[in-house]
Amino acid sequence: MKSFLAFLIAMGIIVTLSDAVCWRKMHKPEEDKNGCMINGKVYPFGHIERTEDCYTCNCSEDGVECCSLSFKTIFYKKNECKLLFNKERCDYDVVQKDDPSTPCRSDYARMG
Template sequence: MKSFLTVLVAMGIIVTLSDAYCWRKIHKPGEAKDGCTVNGKLYPLGHIERTEDCYTCDCNEAGMECCSLFHTPVAYDKKKCKVVFNKERCDYDVVQKKDPSKMCSVYARVG
């Protein structure tokens, strides 16, 4: 039992310290003079706290770098539960398939 708790605590620490998924786009000269486009929406130059798709971005004339505000659940009861993206919170909810009003336990997430 102690070993299981140790592993569980270690996984929680690792998941907490992990970085979100990030990507970078390099602009061609003159491509981003009015801002940066993410999924068809133009955002102004500078820091973007939250896009419609739940990313935080930095936009300049040279390029754009964005990181997700969410982490994807990977360890949960896949037979009894399903993953649903909550756009208001920019996070995934793991809920019971039979009763989506009830949450499921998640043991690990990746960014």
């Protein structure tokens, strides 16, 4: 029970210190009825596990609703570090501004 409570607290901290994005788009009458257009690509109706741009979506005849698969940390040393998006992993790396090959050293450098 204690480990479950610790897990819930940790997840609450991660969600609080990160930023996820969801969006919804309704279809216009003239739009393609074969699926949903997401960033220039047509996906079939139904659940889309992962788009090319790291979203998970639900596509219906009414429209599409998507949420990001990545969480962008909002707590890092912005004066020393920057975020780099890794499209293969759908994840952000927090790296040194002066040397992007070097990760930033921080307790909160990787969130999600």
